[in-house]
Amino acid sequence: MTVETPDETGAAPVPVMPARESVLSPEYRWISIGMCALIFLAAFEAMAVTAVMPAVAAELDGRSLYALAFAGPLAVSVIGMIVAGNAADRGGPRLALYSSVALFVAGLLVAGLATDMWQLVIGRLVHGIGGGGLTVALYVIVGRVIPPRLQPGIFAGFAAAWVVPSLVGPFIAGVIADGIGWEWVFLGVVALVVPALLMVVPSLRGLDTGTIADPPPWRWSRIAWAALAGVAVLVLNLSTQAGGWAGWVLPIAAIAVIAVAVRPMVPRGTLRAAQGLPAGVLTRGMLAGSFFGTQVYLPLLLTGEPYSLSTSMAGLVLTVGGVSWAIASQVQGRNPVRLSHERCLRIGLALLGAAIGLTLVATVLTLPPIAFLLTWVLAGGGMGLMYPRTTVIGLQSSTVENQGFISSAMAVADALGSAVAIALTAIVYALLLPTGPVVAVAGAISVALGVWAVAVFAGLRAHAEVPEAAAA
Numbered sequence: 001m002t003v004e005t006p007d008e009t010g011a012a013p014v015p016v017m018p019a020r021e022s023v024l025s026p027e028y029r030w031i032s033i034g035m036c037a038l039i040f041l042a043a044f045e046a047m048a049v050t051a052v053m054p055a056v057a058a059e060l061d062g063r064s065l066y067a068l069a070f071a072g073p074l075a076v077s078v079i080g081m082i083v084a085g086n087a088a089d090r091g092g093p094r095l096a097l098y099s100s101v102a103l104f105v106a107g108l109l110v111a112g113l114a115t116d117m118w119q120l121v122i123g124r125l126v127h128g129i130g131g132g133g134l135t136v137a138l139y140v141i142v143g144r145v146i147p148p149r150l151q152p153g154i155f156a157g158f159a160a161a162w163v164v165p166s167l168v169g170p171f172i173a174g175v176i177a178d179g180i181g182w183e184w185v186f187l188g189v190v191a192l193v194v195p196a197l198l199m200v201v202p203s204l205r206g207l208d209t210g211t212i213a214d215p216p217p218w219r220w221s222r223i224a225w226a227a228l229a230g231v232a233v234l235v236l237n238l239s240t241q242a243g244g245w246a247g248w249v250l251p252i253a254a255i256a257v258i259a260v261a262v263r264p265m266v267p268r269g270t271l272r273a274a275q276g277l278p279a280g281v282l283t284r285g286m287l288a289g290s291f292f293g294t295q296v297y298l299p300l301l302l303t304g305e306p307y308s309l310s311t312s313m314a315g316l317v318l319t320v321g322g323v324s325w326a327i328a329s330q331v332q333g334r335n336p337v338r339l340s341h342e343r344c345l346r347i348g349l350a351l352l353g354a355a356i357g358l359t360l361v362a363t364v365l366t367l368p369p370i371a372f373l374l375t376w377v378l379a380g381g382g383m384g385l386m387y388p389r390t391t392v393i394g395l396q397s398s399t400v401e402n403q404g405f406i407s408s409a410m411a412v413a414d415a416l417g418s419a420v421a422i423a424l425t426a427i428v429y430a431l432l433l434p435t436g437p438v439v440a441v442a443g444a445i446s447v448a449l450g451v452w453a454v455a456v457f458a459g460l461r462a463h464a465e466v467p468e469a470a471a472a
Contacts, residue, residue: 031145032154034199035138036161038101041196042131044165045108045189049124049173056182060117069121073128075234078415080132082226082265085408086219088140094204097137101197103130105190112186123186132411139407143395145203149336151395155388156333163326167319222264226412229261233416236423251427255420262416266409273458277397280462281409283345284390285417286455287352291383293421293448294356295321297429298372301441306366317372321380328384341393344385345459351382353452360445363438386459396464421451 024032049069057069080103084096107127114120138158146154173185236254239247263271269278295318301307302314328348332339355378362371391410398406425444432440 028146030199031203032157034196035141036157037196037199038134038138039158039161040165041189041192042134043162047165056120057117060114060120069124072121072125072234073131074415074419075230076125076128077132078230078412079226080129081136081408081411082222084133084136085405088137089216089402089405093137093140093144096133100130100133100137101193104134105193108186108190112183135411136408139391140403143398143403148396151392152336152388153333155391156329159329159384159388160326163322166322225261225264229258229416232257232261233419236420258416258420265412273461275461276463277394279458280390280393281413282458283455283462284410285413286451286458287383287386288414289417289421290356290448290452290455291352291379292418293425293451294359294445296422297441297444301363302369302372304437307369309369317376320373321376324377324380325384328381329388332385332388341389342463344389345462348382348386349456349459351378355379355382356445356449356452360442360449363442363445366438393462393464421448
């Protein structure tokens with residue numbers, strides 16, 4: 001569209017092309033920056049705590065609760081996701097966002113002021129619920145405020161907001177802990193959350209129940225299922241510490257419970273990868289599981305025999321993966337038409353599969369460390385192409401009435417897909433460890449490759465649906 005303006009001399013009007021609309025256009029600038037800032041802070045806290053938790057556990061004499069401090073927030077985040085999604089469907093995303101931010105901040109305060117390990121774990125659980133709800137609320141806001149043509153761009157920003165903390169978060173957290181104390185890794189984030197939220201608030205006016213003729217009721221059964229799934233994920237993650245028969249029974253029982261509990265939290269047909277949105281949700285979970293199920297073992301492999309690299313050098317592999325993820329996210333965001341959803345998924349699946357397969361080969365053959373650096377460039381690039389598009393598939397398949405449900409389903413897939421895959425790889429790693437660390441890591445990566453195969457099956461069936469067809 002062009003706008004014609006008259007020349008001062010009376011000559012023919014001069015056509016003026018409008019500026020290219022983007023998520024940083026004046027209408028969307030502050031809400032886009034604010035939402036990305038909230039994602040950044042949540043991601044920073046998630047990445048930073050990895051660096052400081054050993055010092056925290058030592059100071060608070062809580063080494064026995066070390067694993068729970070990581071697994072707990074992931075498990076209970078599912079509850080926050082479901083509650084926030086239901087609240088957004090009922091009354092708009094404002095209350096869901098404000099409540100989630102309040103819980104997130106409260107959890108950080110409890111953790112930052114902890115005097116014993118149990119208090120820190122409780123704070124982490126509270127902030128985990130808030131963090132899960134925060135993500136869902138922001139997804140719904142994107143669906144309500146940002147036009148569909150600009151959504152790939154904002155999700156590219158979300159991806160970058162996750163990647164940057166993965167690059168600098170652990171180092172900055174270490175500096176803070178060494179300089180002024182680990183407490184400020186938690187408390188410092190609190191001071192930055194409020195200004196980020198204030199950037200978002202003005203654009204939320206009017207996003208209330210007035211836009212929903214017949215708001216859905218509270219889905220208490222789904223909330224109960226979320227709680228059950230959260231407990232099962234926690235049990236699955238901790239099952240590697242069980243001995244004897246419990247070490248076999250607990251994982252099987254936990255997986256069975258998760259499979260039953262997750263069904264009400266995702267679109268019908270998700271577990272069997274039904275065409276369209278259900279396959280897209282399953283793809284999301286399996287992508288997260290295969291990628292992170294491999295990545296968690298790379299530093300472990302490279303810092304041990306036969307490589308014996310320093311922690312910083314081993315972390316360089318994860319850094320380049322994060323950089324390539326961010327670059328690929330920007331590429332897909334800038335080319336929403338040329339790179340269709342289906343094309344992004346096909347290219348991304350090929351890149352991720354090649355990366356995990358070559359990483360397995362490099363592990364078995366003990367190739368030089370640069371081999372892992374190169375394979376993880378491919379992995380990050382594949383994820384950067386696919387991850388934003390799976391979210392867009394969900395939003396474009398939703399209506400105002402079920403945006404919250406579908407957004408929470410995507411977030412649930414993230415949490416449960418990652419948790420289940422990592423737990424399964426950990427079980428295989430523990431079983432094979434007596435034969436040697438390299439064999440154990442190779443076994444774990446083989447499990448992740450199997451999860452990728454499920455992602456391929458689902459990804460080839462995933463596409464955006466006409467909203468009325470997207471069953472909740």
